[in-house]
Amino acid sequence: MSSENITPKEKYFEILELNPNASFSEIKSAYTHLKKLYSSNSPVLSTIIDDITEHRRKDFLARIEEAYRVLKETYSHCDTEKMKKNADVPPEKNIPEFEVFSGNALKLTREVLGIELQEISLATGIPVRHLQCIESERFEMLPPRGYVYIYVSKYAEYLSLDPKHVADDYIKALDKKKPKHERDRF
Amino acid sequence: MENESGQGKKAEIWAVGGGKGGTGKTFVVCQLATSLALMGKKVVLIDTDFGGANIHTFFGIKSSERSITNFFDKKESLESLIVDTQVKNLSIICGNSSTISPSNVNYAQKIKLFNHIKNLPVDYILLDLGGGTNVDTIDVFLLAEKPIVVALPEITAIENLYQFIKSSYFRKLKSILSAHGLKDSAKEIWQDRSKYNIVTISDLVTYLKNMPGQIGTILERELSGFAINIVLNKVRNVRELQEGFSIRSVCIKYIGVNALYSGYIEYDLQFWRNLSLIHAAPRFIVSHSTDNEVQKITNHIISGDQMKIDSIKF
Numbered sequence: 146m147s148s149e150n151i152t153p154k155e156k157y158f159e160i161l162e163l164n165p166n167a168s169f170s171e172i173k174s175a176y177t178h179l180k181k182l183y184s185s186n187s188p189v190l191s192t193i194i195d196d197i198t199e200h201r202r203k204d205f206l207a208r209i210e211e212a213y214r215v216l217k218e219t220y221s222h223c224d225t226e227k228m229k230k231n232a233d234v235p236p237e238k239n240i241p242e243f244e245v246f247s248g249n250a251l252k253l254t255r256e257v258l259g260i261e262l263q264e265i266s267l268a269t270g271i272p273v274r275h276l277q278c279i280e281s282e283r284f285e286m287l288p289p290r291g292y293v294y295i296y297v298s299k300y301a302e303y304l305s306l307d308p309k310h311v312a313d314d315y316i317k318a319l320d321k322k323k324p325k326h327e328r329d330r331f
Numbered sequence: 332m333e334n335e336s337g338q339g340k341k342a343e344i345w346a347v348g349g350g351k352g353g354t355g356k357t358f359v360v361c362q363l364a365t366s367l368a369l370m371g372k373k374v375v376l377i378d379t380d381f382g383g384a385n386i387h388t389f390f391g392i393k394s395s396e397r398s399i400t401n402f403f404d405k406k407e408s409l410e411s412l413i414v415d416t417q418v419k420n421l422s423i424i425c426g427n428s429s430t431i432s433p434s435n436v437n438y439a440q441k442i443k444l445f446n447h448i449k450n451l452p453v454d455y456i457l458l459d460l461g462g463g464t465n466v467d468t469i470d471v472f473l474l475a476e477k478p479i480v481v482a483l484p485e486i487t488a489i490e491n492l493y494q495f496i497k498s499s500y501f502r503k504l505k506s507i508l509s510a511h512g513l514k515d516s517a518k519e520i521w522q523d524r525s526k527y528n529i530v531t532i533s534d535l536v537t538y539l540k541n542m543p544g545q546i547g548t549i550l551e552r553e554l555s556g557f558a559i560n561i562v563l564n565k566v567r568n569v570r571e572l573q574e575g576f577s578i579r580s581v582c583i584k585y586i587g588v589n590a591l592y593s594g595y596i597e598y599d600l601q602f603w604r605n606l607s608l609i610h611a612a613p614r615f616i617v618s619h620s621t622d623n624e625v626q627k628i629t630n631h632i633i634s635g636d637q638m639k640i641d642s643i644k645f
Contacts, residue, residue, distance in 0.1 A: 162583055163640075174641035182577050189577040192490035193585055201530075205584060263620055264643075267597065268569045273620060 154219070157212035169220045176213040180206065246301070246314040248282040254304050255280075269299040276300065279315075284323050293319060341449050342375075342456045345632065346475035350495030351488050352383070352462035355564040356481045359596070360459045361389045362617070363479075366629040368421035373453040375413060377424045379444075379471065380461025381436055384426025390416045398427040402447075403440055409447045426459075438467050445474055464491075464498045473503050477632055479560040479593070482578060484571035489578060493586065496559060500588045501532055507553045513546055533587025559588055560632050563595040573643055591637040594628035596621055 158165045161175040182190065183206050243250040255265070266273045275296060278286040287293050294312050301311035347360040357380070364376040378386040378399065387393070392414060401407045413422045448456050458475065460468050472478050478499070482492045508514040520527060521535055529535050536554070540547040559582065563575040575592040582590035597620060605616040617625075631637055 162580055168641070170641040171639060174643075178573070178576055178640060179580060182580060187577060188486040189489055189574055189581060192486060193493050193581055263597075263623075264569070266620075267566070267572060270568075 154215075157216050160208050160212040161216070169217075172213065172216050172220070176209065179209045183209065246306070246311040247318060248280045248315070251297075251300060251304070251311070252280040254306065258304060260304070265300060265303055268303055269296075271296050271299060282318070282322075284319050287319075290316065290319065290323075342451055342453050343477065344448070344456045344458065344475040345477040345479055346458040346460055346472050347479045347481060348460035348468060348472045348495065349480040349482060349492055350462060350464050351483075351491035354462075354481045354483050354488055355596075356380075356461070357385045357389060357459050358602075359479075359481045359562055359564060360457050361386060362596075362621070362625040363629055363632070364421055364423075364455075364457045365418050366625050367455050367457075368418050370629075372420060372455055374421045374455045374457060375424065375448075375451055375453050376421065376457045376459070377448065378426030378459050379441075380426055380459050383461050386423055386459055387425040390418075390423060392416070392423070392425065398425045399444075400427040402444065403436060409444075409451065436467070438470060441467055441471055445471065464495050466502065469495075469499050469502050472499055473506075477560060479562060479632065481562045481564050483565050484563055484567075484574045489574075492578070493581070496582060496588055496590075497532065497586055499559075500586060503554075503557065504532065504536065504550075507550065511545070511549055513549075531585065531587065533585065536587055557589060558635075559590045560593040561590055562593050562628055565598040566595045567598050569643065575638060576640055576643075579637075591631070591635070593631040593637055594624060595638075596624045596628070 155165050158167060161167075161172060161179065163171055163175055167175075183202055243254075255262075262273050262276050265271065265276055275287060278284075279293070279297060279300065284293075287296075294316055297315045298308035298312040302308040345360075345363065347356050347363070349356055360376065364374050368374045376386060378384045380386075384398070397412050397414065399412065401412055402409055409424065412424045414425065415422050458471065460472055480492060480495065482488050504517075505514060508517045517535070517539060520529070520538065524530070524535065527538055529538055536550060540550050561575060561579055561582075563572070563578075566572050572595050575595055579590045579592045582588045599618050599621045601618040602616060602621065
């Protein structure tokens with residue numbers, strides 16, 4: 146980790162804790178993460194903070210800012226088309242348009258965004274097997290209707306879709322397939 | 332790295348430690364060993380958690396008379412203590428959980444063990460170091476090609492992890508300096524550290540590296556390959572998952588140790604439900620996603636790769 150034999154640009158990658166061949170997407174994510182970490186009172190920092198002076202934390206933040214500023218400029222000199230692909234495009238622009246949201250529509254949207262079921266499960270608390278049943282519309286394997294509504298809302302919200310619209314569509318389809326008299330107290 | 336013919340390269344050692352008890356080191360080391368074995372590698376998993384041997388339970392093997400203490404007390408060969416498991420290519424050497432007086436294994440004995448381990452005709456040797464930051468544990472940790480720590484995304488576990496890593500790094504530094512007759516001069520500098528504007532071990536290393544003479548080159552060379560693999564266990568949500576990146580950052584920026592976020596394992600309810608069935612159904616039962624996560628971690632450790640920061644949406 147000696148800074149003697151590396152180029153200035155490599156040094157900036159090192160500050161952002163990245164490989165020198167990192168993509169712009171990684172650079173942006175690393176910057177966001179490190180800036181947040183060293184500006185916060187995160188438990189990850191608090192137990193080691195006795196060893197650190199305020200000056201040092203500020204020093205890190207300054208170096209992180211500089212590293213990002215320089216590397217960002219480098220990338221903006223590249224093909225702008227390439228940068229558009231890597232930069233944060235609002236999800237709405239990438240998502241295929243659906244009129245009615247089915248389980249399959251959710252699945253397609255998720256796949257276009259490159260999101261694994263596990264990620265959604267971690268973020269929403271919905272077990273992966275339920276997410277799978279939602280996507281494949283295995284209604285008989287899902288919990289009661291009320292829960293399904295909530296699950297689908299949360300799932301849709303995570304994909305930046307309108308939770309009410311999606312959940313309403315989905316429940317309509319579920320009601321058609323599953324006769325209403327079946328355990329529909331919720 | 333292949334050693335199926337019994338010739339060629341020696342076995343690669345992976346040591347799993349981490350300081351705090353209950354983080355899931357044994358669980359993780361058993362999972363990694365199984366993962367390697369299922370890839371077709373010959374693996375021996377050794378329970379060096381003196382005082383807390385559990386590996387045999389994870390594989391549904393009765394706590395046997397043939398344990399690692401036989402190597403120390405009765406001078407039996409390591410090969411004779413190896414026990415097959417239900418997983419092809421994976422064998423274990425049990426720790427001792429049946430004697431009343433715990434084995435007192437000193438450093439010399441551990442080095443003897445290490446030398447014998449290295450000669451086993453396998454591809455990988457995995458060691459469960461158990462908890463604690465005592466010097467003997469750390470010394471074995473530092474002997475591994477792949478030192479691995481298991482942490483929980485939880486403040487007290489993280490605190491203990493830093494302690495373990497700091498102690499390990501300091502110990503490594505001491506041994507490098509001792510080997511080159513530089514220990515005393517480094518000690519003097521450390522004792523006067525405020526004079527040199529040195530606060531952490533990392534500062535000390537930077538200072539030594541910039542000193543004229545051999546110290547800088549030696550340290551650079553000896554420390555450059557050292558990297559700790561971090562595995563985050565019992566993760567329940569995305570926020571906890573991202574702490575792996577944060578912990579790695581603190582290791583690099585504050586402790587001065589190179590670290591890799593090898594991966595995470597979700598809290599696996601299925602496993603805990605099934606653990607009590609292990610004696611009846613001696614299969615090591617985890618959920619499908621744990622399987623995937625472990626495979627990812629194993630591949631990362633083998634390749635020296637790690638989790639990508641932009642793969643998680645914050």
